[in-house]
Amino acid sequence: MTFRSLNECRQSITENDIYEAMKKIPGYLDITPSDCMELYRVAFDHAISKLKNAIKADQIMTRKVITVNENATLIEVVKKMADNEISGLPVLKNDQTVVGIISEKDFLKRMNDDKRPSFMRVVLQCVQTTGCIAADFNNLVASDIMSSPPLMTSPQTPVLEVANIMDKENINRVPVVDGQLKLVGIIARSDIVQTLC
Numbered sequence: 001m002t003f004r005s006l007n008e009c010r011q012s013i014t015e016n017d018i019y020e021a022m023k024k025i026p027g028y029l030d031i032t033p034s035d036c037m038e039l040y041r042v043a044f045d046h047a048i049s050k051l052k053n054a055i056k057a058d059q060i061m062t063r064k065v066i067t068v069n070e071n072a073t074l075i076e077v078v079k080k081m082a083d084n085e086i087s088g089l090p091v092l093k094n095d096q097t098v099v100g101i102i103s104e105k106d107f108l109k110r111m112n113d114d115k116r117p118s119f120m121r122v123v124l125q126c127v128q129t130t131g132c133i134a135a136d137f138n139n140l141v142a143s144d145i146m147s148s149p150p151l152m153t154s155p156q157t158p159v160l161e162v163a164n165i166m167d168k169e170n171i172n173r174v175p176v177v178d179g180q181l182k183l184v185g186i187i188a189r190s191d192i193v194q195t196l197c
Helices: 003-012 015-024 033-054 074-084 104-111 119-128 135-139 159-169 189-196
Strands: 088-092 098-103 173-177 183-188
Touching (some): 015 033, 074 135, 104 119, 159 173, 159 189, 183 189
Antiparallel strands (some): 088 098
């Protein structure tokens, strides 16, 4: 059950439901159904707030992260992504600090002269021109196309906050870093979905 469906549950309880529940409690209650409804709403919101902040990034992150060095050739990057069947990965400096992210979107942007890159726009460009529009990839390294600076999070960030970052920025993964910006894990959108549903 998602937090959204829990909130829908909260909205579906009526004063009549409260009245019927009150009748099942033995003895006399000195409270009106509307007072009870308000108490219920406050308690429900408090419980949801606790749930939203209870799960932290380090509890759901993947600890073994597939990465590339900022000087890796794009051929190496593409091969690593294809071999591991992933759509993006963190880019690290030699000291293991995170300096960027490379995703399929970065490749699409590089291969497409349109401001709204998509796979079909790349295909359209390929069929309308001669030669491969990815030919210059042979001369590029990870730092040439990565998105930087990357959005990152700490291990103690609430998962719901990470989910909000992903939604707001329209990204599919967030590196988890320690105080020195060293990679300790990664959270993918699928990790969030599994946790909150």
